[in-house]
Amino acid sequence: MLSRSSSGTRWRVRPDGPDKVTGQLKYLTDMSAPDMLYGRVLRAAHPHAAIRSVRTERALALPGVEAVLTWKDVPGLNRFGIARADQPVFCEDRVRYTGDAVAAVAAATPEVAEYALQLIEVDYEPLRVLTEPEEALAEGAPQLHQDGNLLHRSEYRRGDADEAFGMCAHIVEATYRTPRQMHTYMETEGGLFVPGEEGRLTVYSPTQHGLMDRLQLSRILAVPPESIRVVSSPIGGSFGGKDELNVQPYGALLARVTGKPVKIHQSRMESVRAGLKRHPMTIHMKTGADASGRILAHQVRVLADTGPYATLGAEVLNFATEHAVGSYAFGAVDAVSISVFTNNGMSGEFRGFGGNQALFALEGQMDRLAEALSMDPWEFRRINLLPADGTGPFGQPISATGGALKVWNALGESRLWREREHLTESGNRPPWIQTGVGAAFVMHGAGLGYGIPDPSGGRLLLAQDGKVEVAFGFEECGQGLLATLEQMLVEMYGLDASDLRLVIGDTDAVPDSGSSTASRATSMMWQALKRMQKPFTERLLAAAAEAASVSVECLRIGNGGIYDIYTQKRVMTYQELAAAGKDPIRAETSFAYPVSPTARIGAHYLYSYAAVCVRIEVNRLTGRIRLLDQFHAVAAGPVMNPQGYLGQIEGGSGMALGFTLSEDAVMEEGIYKTGNLDTYLIPTAADLAGPVEVLPIEDLPEGDEHGPRGIGEIGSVGLAPAIAAAVRQATGIWLEKLPANPALLQDASFLGRKGETV
């Protein structure tokens, strides 16, 4: 099991740790500048309305107000969106959700800025609000975009499903519903926007991909990307939620127009209103098996509520389709997924990327079918697993790791799963406390997938001060990227942490590494460091050999400098080497995330595997579920950073617990009813009190070139279906809608009442 004690010296203090736990670390939203202005955004007053007019004169006349902007003030493209630029920076004639921006203000104080918002007069004509995807697709529904209300359709078919269902001995069918989950990062969106000389603009604002923000902002401002510098780390949490632009367009425009630094920092309520959420999905599945337990047919229908604009809605849907087929060798598959525009909040990228919703449904089907067959649910999964020869969900070739069977075995042998067979009746517990054990199997793709440009790269440089400067275009959003990068350099290169200067999160200083998303950063850093190791080391040693007039064969790099391999004495420090060098010593690499030789857009090539087992109890008086114990086996190649690995699985699991039990950004008529953290409830330490065991399975097949796979998302996927299986064992009730509704789990029959069981 992975723990501090089992990790020995590999359990390190993370470089950004002390400043974070002592509150010393300055986040970008903590920054300020002399004479800066405060920016605020006027959000739509209605979830769906035509804008008849916008009058800004009264706001502009308010003393202290320096700018009031509307769509007329956008010099370039009045749109943004990573995959499809369809979201207005400022709405022109229509608002499509209550987070839509209509105007923005820069003023001398936050109070004046807020008051100015009240003085902007917008005449709206409310339009019919589309609150459900079904409604948006119905005939006669108002069309939110020129191409209609359907954002994306993703289909996958293999074999003849109708015919295959005809041959099934058992068919199970269910409809699964998942919530509109909020990322709930501690740091809400914001930043400082500083205009500079010659039209330069520096944007200090958190994002998961600084270069993408730079590109999007350059289109909006109609300036060359190089004129913008985006400083994007450290980030106070993101989980996918800050990958898309949020307040950056407003800060950038206000800074350019006023020529002064502008600070924007959203309140939690504005963050809830304007920010992304996980796509609520309704997933209908029909799955059938023959009498021996082999699955013959699998039908999937996914309906996703993507909200008013695209962002990565289509990509999330593709991912959901792929993972709704997942790790099983179905005979015939008939999957149709659609993502639909509504006037609800924006849905978008969120840790797990559609896999969380898909796996809740898929694993639910596995448990239902196993039960229909009277088979052990775990054994049922094994006999239906995809062949270990490297076949993916769409039949595409994937990198074979053998991870599926390894996590399957590990769970089967786990203490927790063995408890399932002999759960003590009630022991000292009153009869209304019922316990259950459940498990789920997860296969999770990493990288952006086939057909989407997915470049990466990195750079090493011996700087003039003798530091080895390591530059990546990745971001530190709390996941421990800096710690992992440092540890890889210490362990792979033999350098000391004090030899290093880690450079990330600054578009002026970093190469293009791609986004810090899709569980890709650790894989890509490892790949880049591996590619650069030989050339960089050789260049260091060659320069050292020349400077010290010794043979290069006698030298190696190490802690603090260059060493003689025979005497083990240090020949020179890195400072001495840097001072001696004529040309800078550097290495740089660029490459692409590995993809499958397939034609299926979005199909993945590298996968991680996990098996999750939980023990829960249900209090039948209150219907509340408590998570008591959990075990995660994760096969994702070698562990680069034990602390980070454990943190990712534990943290992902905590997020999944919220998804399962308490989190849902409730909307009525396009308005959030959970406007703040007093109604939107994420788990607390008390909810997460039980033990968490994480077993990493590190071995990879001989000759594997891809090294560590991503684990940033996989911990957030399997817990919900595992809890659902455990609730079934405890109570006989299937959870079909998340978060779990306690009312459906109440039973007062223990108190002598009859017929109270739901």
Added chain:
Amino acid sequence: MDATFNPVMSAPTVWHPADAREAYLLKRRFGQQADYVAGGTLLRTEWEAGTRSISPHWIDLQRVTGLREVFMQAGGLCIGSQVTLGTCRRHPSLASLYPLVGEAIRSTAASSVRNVATLGGNVCSGVGDVLPALLLYDAELEWQDEHGPMAPLPLTEWLELRAADALDPNRILLTIKLPARADATGIQQASGSDNGLPSLLRIAVYHKVGRREAFSPSLVTTAVSAEIDAAGCFRQVKIATGGGKAKPARLGALEAWLEGSKADLSRLPDVYERVMEEYRPAGDIFAGESYRRKTAASLITADLWQLLQQTASEGGETLC
């Protein structure tokens, strides 16, 4: 007066009266333009959510003399309205003499909030989670009006009058009085010295059900205390409920029905039905009225079930 107060551009005037009468007069002077502010934790939440507008005048009660003390009086405990929940929680006699109040406070908000929020504020909100526990111990409230401190008013009565909107809106809560425990045995039990008493079984339980395990608004709260006497009858039955927007209340009809009756399992289904009838919760988007009723009915019935289990383990009639 200042009908167009805009909290964005004008800071409210904060008054720091030194005594309760001065505070009262200020409030009367400004009327609806003023709010009393104790810890301010609930006000803040309401202001931010937009469910209450920000008043131009804030009357700070924290500096009013005499409202931050906890003291014993005539065998009971007096808690000043400005005592924080955190102080209450750490107070040794409060926890030992009135354990359900301690339990209710422990499950209210989070420790950082409890260090600021006051017991008086929890009471005056009318829906605080401590109220059912205070009701169980027959708490009384001492108020200040124009003329000075008024005669203590039972908490139950105050809740009724408040619901009927029949109170001077300017009155200030001075003290929450928890009377000496009438059930002397209870005190002896609490002080851990009831070993020599005849076998008497009792239970005292507070439950709060929220949407997560801690730092959660309540959906349902219940407080139950009861005994079974040597003759096997229910005695000293006290049952209170609250939670969410429900008016905290004693379930008087149920208490009366149980008091003195034979304590056996066959009564439990009726207890459940009677709670379902007598408890008046309010549903919202997070939990319906029906869920709240069933939850309260189940918890209260289960508490009595647990009491009856003690009888069984004491060698009484076999249960189940």
